[in-house]
Amino acid sequence: MLNLVLFGPPGAGKGTQSERIRDHYGLIHLSTGDIFRANIKGETELGKEAKSYIDKGELVPDSLTIKLLESEVDKHQDANGFIFDGFPRTVNQAEALDKFLARKQTEVTKMVALEVEEEELIKRLLERGKESGRADDQNEGIIRNRIEEYQKKTAPLKDYYRNQDKFESIDGVGEIDEITNRLYHAIEKK
Structure with a gap:
């Protein structure tokens, strides 16, 4: 089973690249952002709770995120593997993910990080906000807060996976096809 963690700050291209990786390797793409947005749109209790954090540019608490993700994985018993996006x-x-996957007799195969400079991220997110109408992508202050939250709370994961010899860093700037090919190379690297 191929289980990938696709990693990078908001606007790094995880959503775009996840679709390509999903199709290429026949994986299930699980985006916490998409899962949260579906719950917010459906006005579920979980969605309302998640929205209160997302609207401030904060991370949704671990307990809420983990519970939701486990239920999504359980819906796909016959999967070839997963891309965990976000x-x-x-x-x-x-x-928590390692323990959950171990109970399913599998593990994270690799964590691949898309690296993009902050000013490029802001430019990408503001453009995405114009196209998508997403409120969290239309305010530069909220975007900067999201990037800062990522740097403080999320970036330490690189060391976690590096210590397991599962970390690969990819340049996330360039043509989409170039970035995809860099990802395929990193995923297939032994």
């Missing part, structure tokens, strides 16, 4: 975001979440 999860884990903290070492606590990574440890």
Whole structure:
């Protein structure tokens, strides 16, 4: 089973690249952002709770995120593997994911990080906000807060996976096809 953690700050291209990786390797793409947005749109209790954090540019608490993700994985018993997009975001979440996958007799195969400079991220997110109408992508202050939250809380995961010899860093700037090919190379690297 191929289980990938696709990692990077908001606007790094995880959503775009996840679709390509999903199709290429026949994986299930699980985006916590998409899962949260579906719950927010459906006005579920979980969605309302998640929205209160997302609207401030904060991370949704681990317990809420983990519970939701486990239920999504359980829906796909016959999967070839998963792309975890936007999860884990903290070492606590990574440890919880490892324990959960171990109960399923599998593990994270590799964590691939898309690296993009902050000013490029802001430019990409503001453009995405114009196209998508997403409120969290239309305010530069909220965007900067999201990037800062990522740097403080999420970036330490690189060391967590590096210590397991599962970390690969990829240049996330360039043509989409170039970035995809860099990802395929990193995923297939032994």
